[in-house]
Amino acid sequence: MSARSANVGASLPRLEAAGKINGAAKYTDDLARPFMLHGAILGSPLPHARIVSYEVRRARALPGVEAVITAQDFPYLPLGAIVKDETILAREKVRYVGEPVAAVAAVDRTVALEALKLIEIEYEELPAVLDFDAALSADAPIIHEQLRDYFKIFDCRFNGNVLSEQLVAEGDVDKAFVGCDVIVEGEFVTQAQAHAYLEPCAALAEVDDRNKITIWSSHQSINRVQANVCEALGISMSQVRVITPRVGGGFGGKMEATVQPIAAALALRTKKPVKVVLSREDDFAMMRSRHPARIWMRTGATRDGVLVAREVKLLYDAGAYCDDSPGVLAFGLYMARGPYRIANYRASGKLVYTNKLRASGFRGFGNPQVTFAGEIQIDEIAEKVGLDPFDFRMRNAIRTGDKWVGGQTVTSSGFAECLKQARSRSDWDRRRASPSGAPNGRPRGMGVAALAHICGVLGTSAIIRLAEDGSIILNTGAVDIGQGADTVLAQICAESLRVDVSRVNVVAPDTDATPYNWGTGASRVTYMGGRAVVGAAAAVKDKIFMHAAAMLECGVQDLELSDGGVVRVKGTDKKVSFFEISLRAHYGLGGPIIGEHAFVYDGEPFDPKRCTMIGFPFSNLGVYMFGVQVVEVEVDEDTGQVVPVAAWLAHDVGRAINPLAVEGQIQGGFVQGLGYALWEELIWDNGRLSNPTMMDYKIPGTLDVPLAIEPIIVEEHEASGPFGAKGVGEPGIIAAAPAVANAVAAATGVRFRQLPLTPERVFRGLIRS
Secondary structure (H helix, E strand, C coil): CCCCCCCCCCCCCCCCHHHHHHCCCCEHHHCCCCCCEEEEEEECCCCCEEEEEEECHHHHHCCCEEEEEEHHHCCCCCECCCECCECCCCCCEECCCCCEEEEEEECCHHHHHHHHHHCEEEEEECCCCCCHHHHHCCCCCCCCCCHHHCCECCCCCCECCEEEEEEEEECCHHHHHHCCCEEEEEEEEECCCECCCCCCCEEEEEECCCCCEEEEECCCCHHHHHHHHHHHHCCCHHHEEEECCECCCCCCCCCCCCCHHHHHHHHHHHCCCEEEECCHHHHHHHCCECCCEEEEEEEEECCCCCEEEEEEEEEEEEECCCCCHHHHHHHHHHHCCCCECCCEEEEEEEEEECCCCCECCCCCCCHHHHHHHHHHHHHHHHHHHCCCHHHHHHHHECCCCCECCCCCECCCCCHHHHHHHHHHHCCHHHHHHCCCCCCCCCCEEEEEEEEEEEEECCEEEEEEEECCCCCEEEECCCCCCCCCHHHHHHHHHHHHHCCCHHHEEECCCECCCCCCECCCCCCCHHHHHHHHHHHHHHHHHHHHHHHHHHHHCCCHHHEEEECCCEEEECCCCCEEEHHHHHHHHHHCCCCCCEEEEEEECCCCCCCCCCCEEECCCCCCCEEEEEEEEEEEEEECCCCCCEEEEEEEEEEECCCCCCHHHHHHHHHHHHHHHHHHHHCCCCCEECCEECCCCCCCCCCCCHHHCCCEEEEEEECCCCCCCHHHCCCCCCHHHHCHHHHHHHHHHHHHCCCCCECCCCHHHHHHHHHHC
16 A cells, blocks of 8 residues: 555645746736737825816827726616625715726826826815714714615614624623723724735736626635626626636735726727736725724723623724725624633624725734734733733633634634643743843833634535546635645645645636635635535545446445545455546546535524624624734834844644645734734825835835744644634734734833834833833
């Protein structure tokens, strides 16, 4: 018998790695089609204004221009994943600086940009609403006057500039607080963060002789792009094909429509291929951000360190349009209890429109904001009751079998093990007992923060076909945006059928050829996509065994898979290869062997008898991931600069399908979280984005991150997951900011409740203290 194939649990290099390294990988901007035109988009110069008139004749007359489009060229066709409040180009009003109002297709980008300068649009400027207080004031200008008439997929509970109001509650919170010995409360503020993906948004659209549009674009979901384009243009899904080239990151910012509908509209108008690639500045100004938030939180415990109650009030800034915002607010309310046993919990929230860049899903999906607040308060209570922060968290840690908010059972919790591992590997007890300053005399401190997240949501599917030579063709529709999903799904497929991963061909996502997958988001590809692959592989295995039983003249129950694509009669040397079986199926009997599996996340629904949920857009969520992050920082008290020195990151991933990829996701998420904690912030000046370039918007570079970032993989088997696996994509970012804030407090004795912890903000805080 051949040696066991190394698939699940093997640190294999990514399937696409060589192409990315040697330059062979093709991204959207690398693509070209015959007679291709180049598109450019004109953004609004004002944050809030009525569109009085358009004058585009000079632009259309410019040599080399083949199309100029505005909202006047389309019927009113609203789009949006949750509330249909947007159109392909601004119609009647503009609601943020940078909102697309017109687009051009020309023979080259230079001509297209010149044509934009010739477009004249007359505006009637309106008062702009730029923050929470302005949006909620009694006399606030209304940003969406027709909000009542928009189509909505759930009861938003809207009012004025409030897009959605929601409530989640369990237990008797008011009574519980009366019995608390220790209560902390405070307000926390978090900022807008840019997705800052490596590849700006881009799309190439081409119309064939049947008037069918093919779109290549940088995105996170072929199926969402297809739906968005069809909504925006009023055409059937059968008329739109979406293909995925290589994608240079997304982090949630490319889940819904970016420039694809505009590229498709220009292609339909010109009957030529049109490529639209945003500049970095346009991408910053036109696309999406993380939701800025204002969080009021109160947490209570007994004097012996048992958490009793928590109350949370959230304000999330949606920006000018809805996008995924109600889901983000809901998830923030859902996760703000933290990974702890707190029987009495009440969280309410409002989502408000403002005249700023629309906010959307972003790695963590509303969780980093509330975890920042929650984990600072956990440290504050631990200090008040005289417990080490680790001991306090362990005393209240949620365990396997406990219930989450809403009543779902936590089917696997590695949280306690994450606490143990992070404490041990960081040498927490010794370092905290005898803190030492940096060699330059600056104080150092260590901080810890914990997190929980989910990876079970929405629908997916997979198809597996046995090729004639016995190799495997895997077809899922899942988009690899740089996280290594193709490799992980190939490993799951290979392990399921006991073949080497080199024998699995992963089909590129294509709406004409691959099955449905909601998207690459919510840390769901390994768990959800992996389950679909395991199910499809099981169907293929059943058919393989049916053929093998006939060929080996035995019962199906007598067979077993052996390594290398072989079916063997148990306890004997009698065997038949996948190659032989496939030939029989293709040319002799039964037809090609194909297996499929499709499902929608099937976890427990929320229990209305246990928990009150009002205005909540989800019916179930689940499969919980956990993590604990420890960060050591030094603080320059003369300048306020916070320097991260080292980090230890323990994460419960269920089963690490590819440990190397898991470690990369943990480290990458944490570094992005450092950016959120210390540097990154989108800043507006009277509605205009002040820092829309990489020169002005600071993300962590090589010299900014600690030399020592130690990922610690904790494997707490999840029975429903593929080979016990859960997700890992988002958790790395979630606890970074509170871990840094708690470390700064340990170093300086001063607590900060607003992000980012810039030198200016920290210095002012130290002076005030």
